[in-house]
Amino acid sequence: MSMYICIQEAFSHKIAARPERRRQFEKELISSVGIASDVLTACLSLSEFKEQVLEAFASWIRLRPGIPSSTLACHPLVLNALSSLSSELLSEASVNVISELIHYTTAKSSGGLSAQMPLIQLLVPHVMRLTGHLKDPSKDEEDVKAIARLFADMGDSYVELIATVISELIHYTTAKSSGGLSAQMPLIQLLVPHVMRLTGHLKDPSKDEEDVKAIARLFADMGDSYVELIATGSAESMMIVQALIDVASHPEYDIASMTFNFWHNLQVYLTERDSYISYGNEVSIEAERSRRLQIFCSPYEALVSLVSFRVQYPEDHQNLSKEDLKDFKQTRYAVGDVLIDAASILGGEVTLKILYMKLVEAVGTCRNDEMCDWRPAEAALYCIRAISDHVSFVDTEVMPQVMDLLSKLPHQPQLLHTVCLTIGAYSKWLDAAPGGFSALPSVIDILMSGMSTSEDSAAAAALAFRHICDDCRQKLCGSLDGLFHIYHRAVSGEGGYKISAEEALYLVEALSVVITELPPDHAKKALEALCLPVVSPLQEVINQGPVAVQKIIARELTIHIDRLGNIFRYVNHPEAVADAIHRLWPIFKAIFDHRAWDMRTMEALCRACKYAVKTSGKFMGATIGVMLEEIQGLYHQHHQPCFLYLSSEVIKIFGSDPSCANYLRSLLEALFSHTTHLLTKIQDFTSRPDIADDCFLLASRCIRYCPLIFVPSPVFPSLVDCAMIGVTIQHREACTSILTFLSDVFDLGNSSRGEQFKSIRDNVVVPRGASLTRILIASLTGALPSSRLDVVTYTLLALIRAYGVKSLEWVEATITLIPLTAVTEVEKSRFLQAMSEAASGIDISAHTGPIEELSDICRRNRGVQEIVQGALRPLELNIVPVS
Incomplete structure (x- = not known):
């Protein structure tokens, strides 16, 4: 013992x-x-x-x-x-x-x-x-149970162990070191027959379900491991493929799905060119590839038929629990992936034909009859949608018939939902195929029905409408009146559509991308028409006075502001968008002035402004000044972080423009000065991580786009101090933004453009170097979660690379603070050696072991972690060594 x-x-x-x-x-x-x-x-x-x-x-x-x-x-x-x-x-x-x-x-x-x-x-x-013992009637029941456990897949079984051994043997037979397949053929010929003898058990109704699962798992594992051998298409390998087809045909999904990974791996091996490199020239490669694909067409065709029925809704689908419904959806996703694998082998058109015949069969019993069983047709369409990326955009044989059948289907909600999604999935075909454009009127009618039938079908129809307008935008430019009619019904809420506010954004985007294709003069007028039903409700509220603007619930504003934001984002006519934001600025200013306290409204408004700035670029010069003046004044009062990320987008567009330098300098100094006064201790960072995140994202962007304005400014040293205070914030995004800012500061001298700022940077960093190093090492050793180790390591190494020998003094002084009860001299010396190599310019990326080991050592238990953090005190900017 x-x-x-x-x-x-x-x-x-x-x-x-x-x-x-x-x-x-x-x-x-x-x-x-x-x-x-x-x-x-x-x-x-x-x-x-x-x-x-x-x-x-x-x-x-x-x-x-x-x-x-x-x-x-x-x-x-x-x-x-x-x-x-x-x-x-x-x-x-x-x-x-x-x-x-x-x-x-x-x-x-x-x-x-x-x-x-x-x-x-x-x-x-x-x-x-032991295989034969399972059927031996003379065996004691307990022995049979023990032997059965050996073959059970989910238990403590020998089936899994045998599969592991066979799998490793198969890997051995294919390894270069073993001489390859030809050298190992005797072993392969020994293994395969033993496994293949179990094939009959898969369909034996007397077999226990767990035994069948174990045997199925053995075949699936064998297939996954032998995939390279199977892909040759030999007679022996096709025996294994047939066994896996038998597994895939099993009525229990949990058993059949064991093969799904094999079919994917086989597809990859059959289609990727690297599998045929040994065949030399292109002619031989293509010939062998064609031969193999031809051999495996039949199994994959059978696979399509075997798995497609599994996506059909069960009869009691309305009574499914939330968990069962989730499992059913996962089944549909998995089957969709298998169909994609099959389409990669067979081609989209062949796979489509198989699925189309199932659709025809289902539609034959379900035409405009409310009592018909809609589920087989829905299942067939789901499968057809799954392979959409593999069907030719110009197919003229099957897809026109599919589109023709769609209009004949009853408007049952789940069926209509899948019909709409299928239309959206084939939007590129509608654009490119010879008969695609002629089908557009009928499919748009279907989408309008979908928008009116149920919430789910409306969501699918709105998304499909977005795809069609995106892909068929050029063809639809002449149909703007009809599109605007659908758009107005959707955004006004008066057309009987069951579209949510979020899904209405799809229609906003749809019209926006079509307008993008118009000539500039026409686009400007169309943009005004697009904005009109969105702006009118906002104008009505503002006309009622400041009190009405302040009292209205945020959603009544943000619905319309978000739509404007999407218009500015997707209408790619910079001058037209700049003109629109200039005309709408009085409305935006009124909302800024009277709702600046409301984070939700401000986030929506700043997002809309950000998209306007991003699309319009320099054309927005007439409005940008008053916009920045507005947010500069409001930030001092209301501390909304979205003002910072809007400023970040402005910096990206206008940061390098000398004509904007003065008001950008004023903006940045005001924003950063106020932020550093808000964040004076770690508790401030913890209570407002959003401000910290957006502040240091903006600071990093300033280093990249306007260092001439930012680095010499008086707020630069204050921001470094602020970053030192907040490094150990536990909020992931805010912490990462702070560490990224510090590494950007340390890396300033790495480019020719940044060389001119090295002296300014050094005057800020060197006096703080010892404290920065101590805080970063404290972060490595427990002040921050281990998941943050990579970004902390990069920041520390950036400091080391920037300051070389001087930084080693800071590192050594910090490591000396850690008691030997926590970290031994040997462990310290390994870490210091790694830092020395980094300082000398050696690439340490492959030698981060000592850094990770120091982190592990200092985190090995709570007591040690507390000793280390107590010694390094990362929350104190300056500490006096204890003598």
Whole structure:
């Protein structure tokens, strides 16, 4: 028992041991494996301890002790475990021993499969001999149960272990080091027949469901592992493919879906050019590729038929629980992926024909009859939609018939929902195919019906309308009157459409992209018409006076502001948008003035302004000044972070424009000065992480786009101080923005453009260097979550690269603060060596181990973490060393 407990300590992480000590302990144990195995072998004679002996032996094998395969193959403990496996009294300990031996044969430390083949050849036959016991009526019920567990996929089973061994053997046969397939054919010819003998069990109704699952998993694993061999299309490999087709045909989805990964991997192997490199020239490659694709057409055609029915709604779909409905949706997604794989092999047109025939069959029993079963037609359309990306944009054979059938289907809500999504999925076909344009009127009629039928169908119809307008925009320029009619009905809420405010944005975007295709003069007029039904409700509220603007609920404003934002975003006519925002500025200003306290409204308004700035660019010069003046004044009163991100977009567009330098300088100094007064302690950062995030995003953008304005300004040192205070904020986005700003500061001198600012940067950073280093190392060692390690490491290395030898002094002074009870001198020296290499210009990206190890050491338990953080005190900008 003591030997078992001893070995278990090697794998336990409950004890707070240093990584180096844990590695040393494992080495000590491995060096004692010979003695341990001798003691355990001697104990085999004590029958009452046999179970404990085998359990202990399994744990020692888990150490991967490097015992030669030939030694293990004849070792008494191994032979005893094998004999116990096939004895009348099946023991759990013997199962554990064999399991660990199988894992041992695949471990790199044991030499890999080639070195362990004698042991593998001993283990596999012993396990396979148990198959016949499952049907032996003379076997004790408990023994049968134990053997059945070995083959159960989800239990503590030998089926999984056998599959693992076979899988590793298959990998071995295909490895270059083993000589490749031709050299390993004898082993392959031994393995495949043994597995193939289980095929009949898949359809045996007398088989227990768990056994069938285990056997199906074995075939699926074999397929995944043998995919390269199977892809050759040999007669033997097609036997495996047929077995996997049998698994895919199983009525239980959980069993059939086990093969889905194989079909995907096979598709990748058959279609990717790298699979054929060995065939040399392009002619040979294409010939072999065509040969293989031809061979696998039949299995994939069968697969399409076998899986497509699984997306059909169950009869009791209305009574499905939330969890069951979620599972059903996941099933549909998975089947859709399989159909995409099939279309990659067969081609979109062939796959479409198979699915179209299913649609025709379903439609034949479901035409304008409210009592018909709509579910088969919906399922067929779902599958047709799934493969849309693989169907030719100019298909003239099947797609026109599909589109023709859509108008004949009843307007059942779920069916209409899928019809609308299918129309949207084939919007590119509607644009490119010879008969696509003629189908547009009928499909738009269907979409209008979808908008009126149910909320789900309305959402699908709105999205499809967006896709059609996007892809057919040039063809639809002459149909603006009809499109505007649909648009007005949707945004006014008076047309009987069941479209939500969010989905109405799809129609806004749809009209916007069509207007983009118009000539500038026409686009300006169309833009005015597009804005009119959106602006009118806002103007009505403003006309009622300031009190009305202040009292109205935010949503009554943001619905319309968001629509304007999308118009400015998607109408790609810079001058027209600049003119529109100039005309609408009085409305925007009124909302700014009277709702500046309302974060939700301000975010929507600033987002709309951001899109206007982004689209209009320099054409917005007439309005940008008053806009910046507005947000500069309001930020001082209301501290809305969206004012900062709007300013960030302005900096991107106008930052390098000398004519804007004065008012940008005024804006930035006002925003940053006020922000640094808001964020004076870590608690301020924690309570307003949004302000911190947007502030330092803006600061980083200033470094990139207007360093001439930003770096020499008096707010630059204040922002560095502010960043030092807030580095340890736990909010992920705000923390990342702060660290990115600091690394941008340290990297300023890396470009020729930034060279002129090095002296200014140095005057700010060098006096703070020791504190910056201490805070960053404190962040590495526990002040921030380990998930932030990469960005903290990059920032620290940026500091090291920028200041070389001087930075090493800061690092050494910081590391000295950590007590030796937390980090030893050896561990400190490894970290310092890594920092020294970084300072000398060596690329440390491949040598971050010492940094990660220091982080792990200082986080190994709460006590150590508190000692380290107590020593480094990251929340204090300046500390006096304790003598």
